[in-house]
Amino acid sequence: MNYKNILHITSLELLTSFRNPIALAINLIMPILMVFIMGNIMQPLFDVAENGIDQFSILYHNQDDGPFGAAFDSFIHDEGSGFLNVIEMPIKTIEESISAAEYPAAIIIPENFSSLILYGETTEIQLIGSGNHPIEESTLKAFVNNFSLWTNTPLLFNDVIQEQNSNKSQSDTTKAFNEVFDDFGNSFIKEEVSINSIQQPINSFQFFAASMLVFFLLTSSMGIGCSLVDDRKNKTYKRIFSFQVKKSEYLLGKIIGNSFIAILQAISIILVTYFVFDVAWGQQYFGITILVLLIIFIASAIGILFSNLVRSSGALTTVLIIIFWFMAFVSGGFTGSPILESASKFTINHWAFNAFTSLMIGGELKDITGSLMVLICLALVLWTLGLVSYNRRASYE
Structure with missing residues (x-):
């Protein structure tokens, strides 16, 4: 060469x-x-990811009276208590308040939330943002996503319940799930929940x-x-x-x-x-x-x-x-x-x-x-x- x-x-x-x-x-x-x-x-x-975020208020309405609706109630009031001031309002009032940009965001749980999850159907948590508070909205989205990730865990229990109760009605299935939920409580989601999931060490x-x-x-x-x-x-x-x-x-x-x-x-x-x-x-x-x-x-x-x-x-x-x-x-x-x-x-x-x-x-x-x-x-x-x-x-x- x-x-x-x-x-x-x-x-x-x-x-x-x-x-x-x-x-x-x-x-x-x-x-x-x-x-x-x-x-x-x-x-x-x-900065938010590194130092945390100051508490901010959100609007909330839960139309579901099933186990997953109750689980989200517990989730948002317990896990979100450090940074969320949850204000419960009717849906119509929520829409008016968000349109007027009085609050950064709102969460609405649909009435068939638990039943759809129990039957393996697609459902969603409605997250409404005002568009004027990107940091708060991003934080709330990450928080809700953590609950979405958690719902994959009890679905494993639900699969077993459905197989064992294939001839039972939805109410029986819900009751069986509630028994499992009562046994495990909320403890199995504690380690997965973190509002700083987007945090970078830089x-x-x-x-x-x-x-x-x-x-x-x-x-x-x-x-x-x-x-x-x-x-x-x-x-x-x-x-x-x-x-x-x-x-x-x-x-x-x-x-x-x-x-x-x-x-x-x-x-x-x-x-x-x-x-x-x-x-x-x-x-x-x-x-x-x-x-x-x-x-x-x-x-x-x-x-x-x-x-x-x-x-x-x-x-x-x-x-x-x-x-x-x-x-x-x-x-x-x-x-x-x-x-x-x-x-x-x-x-x-x-x-x-x-x-x-x-x-x-x-x-x-x-x-x-x-x-x-x-x-x-x-x-x-x-x-x-x-x-x-x-x-x-x-x-x-």
């Missing part, structure tokens, strides 16, 4: 990047700007510094991808190989050049957020370095792979932007919490972000072993696909 060829291609790649200082500046400034905007917008929500600027770092490192794949596509389209690819330059030397030079820009971007994000936004990145500098390089390694593989699947740099940029934004939203990188918890585990952002935040709050390398293993496996798969497609495409050039 001729290292002079690699160095020459790397220098050309860097020269091309630095010839457009505006684009380079945008790449360095945009992540910082995003951290500033998102960190400030989401700070109240993170502040908003730490959260978005980590998420923006992952997001923009992944977008570095567009640099190498577009460069490869443009070289192929402009016949530069053929001219380079008319000299004694190996495909591996050419590709390695491209990777190093684009990785240098990505590393520069990562350093700027970490340093600026540390000094300007007081973001604590922890003491595991080696771990953070490994993560940064691993994500860049993955991004390079993505760029190489997609450069062989599309015919123009514009198409490549569009496709990758859609993919990266989708992964960021699903994993919660732009929202503060995952939109789809189960689906987020299939994104690169989820594992990379979790690893960064673990190190931020004082974790060690052993604490992120799982995330590192997943990222390494993803890197190997993507690089295998990327190199196979690259070699196949190059053989036809």
Whole structure:
């Protein structure tokens, strides 16, 4: 392998990047700007998660006289007593008060709530928000969701009851359930109930510094991808190989050049957020370095792979932007919490972000072993696909 060829291609790649200082500046400034905007917008929500929320009043009406209606009564008055001032009102009065924005939100339990659950049918707790108190409404939604999660537990008892009482009426089934409920009381829901289920052990600027770092490192794949596509389209690819330059030397030079820009971007994000936004990145500098390089390694593989699947740099940029934004939203990188918890585990952002935040709050390398293993496996798969497609495409050039 001729290292002079690699160095020459790397220098050309860097020269091309630095010839457009505006684009380079945008790449360095945009992540910082995003951290500033998102960190400030989401700070109240993170403050609530960290420090708790002051007690606020809500309107409440329970039309159900079954076991689950009674369970929710107990739930909202006992578990919610620390932050909810529950005011019971008729439905008509509730609608008028919420429309007038006199209260942040209201909860209405439908009259067939228990019967539908007992028969395994779909039902819902009606949560009405005024739209003027997003923090209170989000907190109340999380609180109600905790009850929804809990209802899955007694349904297991209900399945057994239904089988044992298949010839009995609904009232008999309800009575049987009440006997189970009386035996267990409310004790089996205590550990699951937490209004701070959205709580993060980091502040908003730490959260978005980590998420923006992952997001923009992944977008570095567009640099190498577009460069490869443009070289192929402009016949530069053929001219380079008319000299004694190996495909591996050419590709390695491209990777190093684009990785240098990505590393520069990562350093700027970490340093600026540390000094300007007081973001604590922890003491595991080696771990953070490994993560940064691993994500860049993955991004390079993505760029190489997609450069062989599309015919123009514009198409490549569009496709990758859609993919990266989708992964960021699903994993919660732009929202503060995952939109789809189960689906987020299939994104690169989820594992990379979790690893960064673990190190931020004082974790060690052993604490992120799982995330590192997943990222390494993803890197190997993507690089295998990327190199196979690259070699196949190059053989036809």
